[in-house]
Amino acid sequence: MTLISSVSGIRGTLGGKSGDNLTPIDVVRFASAYGSWLLQNHEKAIVVVGRDARPSGPMIQTLVQQTLISLGIDVIDVGLSTTPTVEMEVVRHKAHGGIILTASHNPKEWNALKLLNEKGEFLNAQDGEKINQMSQNLSAIDFAVVDDLGSICIEPDAIQHHIEAIRNLPIVDLKAIRTKGFKIVVDGVNSSGGIAVPQLLQALGANVVLIHCEPNGDFPHNPEPLAHHLTDLSEAVVAHQADLGIAVDPDVDRLVFMDEKGTLFGEEYTLVACADYVLRTNPGNTVSNLSSTRALAEVTAQYGGNYVASAVGEVHVVEMMKKTNAVIGGEGNGGVIYPDLHYGRDALVGIALFLSHLCHADCSVSVLRSHYPNWLMKKDKITLSKTTDTDALLKKIALHFSDEQVTTIDGVKVDFPYGWVHIRKSNTEPIIRIYAEAKTKSELDQLVTAIETLVATD
Numbered sequence: 001m002t003l004i005s006s007v008s009g010i011r012g013t014l015g016g017k018s019g020d021n022l023t024p025i026d027v028v029r030f031a032s033a034y035g036s037w038l039l040q041n042h043e044k045a046i047v048v049v050g051r052d053a054r055p056s057g058p059m060i061q062t063l064v065q066q067t068l069i070s071l072g073i074d075v076i077d078v079g080l081s082t083t084p085t086v087e088m089e090v091v092r093h094k095a096h097g098g099i100i101l102t103a104s105h106n107p108k109e110w111n112a113l114k115l116l117n118e119k120g121e122f123l124n125a126q127d128g129e130k131i132n133q134m135s136q137n138l139s140a141i142d143f144a145v146v147d148d149l150g151s152i153c154i155e156p157d158a159i160q161h162h163i164e165a166i167r168n169l170p171i172v173d174l175k176a177i178r179t180k181g182f183k184i185v186v187d188g189v190n191s192s193g194g195i196a197v198p199q200l201l202q203a204l205g206a207n208v209v210l211i212h213c214e215p216n217g218d219f220p221h222n223p224e225p226l227a228h229h230l231t232d233l234s235e236a237v238v239a240h241q242a243d244l245g246i247a248v249d250p251d252v253d254r255l256v257f258m259d260e261k262g263t264l265f266g267e268e269y270t271l272v273a274c275a276d277y278v279l280r281t282n283p284g285n286t287v288s289n290l291s292s293t294r295a296l297a298e299v300t301a302q303y304g305g306n307y308v309a310s311a312v313g314e315v316h317v318v319e320m321m322k323k324t325n326a327v328i329g330g331e332g333n334g335g336v337i338y339p340d341l342h343y344g345r346d347a348l349v350g351i352a353l354f355l356s357h358l359c360h361a362d363c364s365v366s367v368l369r370s371h372y373p374n375w376l377m378k379k380d381k382i383t384l385s386k387t388t389d390t391d392a393l394l395k396k397i398a399l400h401f402s403d404e405q406v407t408t409i410d411g412v413k414v415d416f417p418y419g420w421v422h423i424r425k426s427n428t429e430p431i432i433r434i435y436a437e438a439k440t441k442s443e444l445d446q447l448v449t450a451i452e453t454l455v456a457t458d
Contacts, residue, residue, distance in 0.1 A: 010112060012026070024059075027113065028063055029135050047097045048078060050079065052101070082162070084345065085252075086120075087100075090119070159199060166349050171277075182355065187232065191217060191250035191251070196348060200352070234258060237258050238261070255336060266369070270334045270335075271288060271332065274328065276371075289331050290407065292332030377437045421436040434451055
């Protein structure tokens with residue numbers, strides 16, 4: 001079964017039977033529930049809809065948009081776009097919500113409906129659960145009569161508006177970036193990034209070399225931007241003697257850099273470097289999730305700010321950023337949230353911040369990376385028996401480490417002087433996920449082994 005409903009939307013693999021996989025019936029069912037939920041609070045509603053380049057995108061977008069207009073909702077169709085672009089278009093058009101059709105870093109056979117509120121932000125758990133419940137009872141949904149059907153308006157310039165908003169940010173040093181004339185290789189994984197990232201870089205005055213930038217949805221490698229998936233980018237950076245490489249995921253909310261030697265800067269350090277630049281200009285607080293590197297806290301402290309960790313998930317990071325008035329935040333998977341632009345992970349604004357930082361640091365990407373603490377991270381998982389009481393297991397782990405700093409807002413995180421380990425349960429399969437970070441490999445292995453031993457004795 002590969003159909004997964006959660007508070008953030010619905011996702012699954014294409015084909016098969018309704019309720020088991022993502023089929024047209026499931027798409028219509030969920031879009032109907034979302035549209036009906038919007039109309040509970042608005043007599044008339046406008047929804048922005050955009051997609052990444054997956055082969056199923058046009059079909060699913062048609063289903064979603066026709067379902068919305070059947071409810072009397074007007075649709076702004078931004079077409080092939082990015083997640084952060086759709087988020088910004090919701091606000092620019094004063095829409096009441098938005099739907100992004102993307103399964104993020106999942107392979108091309110996957111797709112998803114990700115739902116936004118009127119602020120262009122992901123729904124909270126309460127609203128998401130209400131839509132989930134409504135999707136199970138379509139008989140309660142009222143569709144519009146013929147004279148009240150909605151309409152579709154095409155917006156062809158959404159990405160250009162996004163880029164212009166980034167160019168207008170005071171913190172983005174356009175003159176310095178243009179003067180440097182960076183040569184940059186871009187891997188757009190044959191999705192929306194192949195359109196948006198080159199357009200941004202050209203607008204910033206960079207020289208761009210393209211690989212895998214044809215937006216046909218035929219991903220040339222695993223679309224998650226990890227080092228072992230980006231060998232083509234590494235080779236291209238070296239071959240073209242480029243200053244750096246850039247890779248994004250299919251919907252352009254995750255961002256990684258590669259140095260001039262073809263070595264990955266580190267997805268955890270995308271946010272660290274961008275935060276370093278922002279904090280130099282505007283000292284303040286920062287936020288990332290519990291599974292992100294400790295390096296952000298260390299950089300934040302250098303500028304006199306406070307770092308706070310949130311539960312995992314963009315909606316939780318955003319909530320904590322607002323609560324602490326953070327000047328920048330995000331997630332350690334290469335997600336940068338810069339609230340002066342909008343509250344959403346945005347690879348495009350991350351690129352502009354990073355290039356500005358590189359200009360002011362006046363060094364190569366490899367030298368810039370050496371400025372930051374070298375934490376090592378490991379991500380693992382343990383399969384549990386179907387009879388395991390996962391909640392009881394997590395309580396056992398928390399009790400075992402009660403002499404250390406323990407956080408239980410999302411699973412169990414234990415902080416030690418030399419590192420940390422975070423254990424979370426999966427909501428979809430009988431496993432627990434382990435994230436750990438330390439300064440040395442032996443310390444890292446020690447952290448993970450300690451958890452594995454506790455689980456084995458449960």
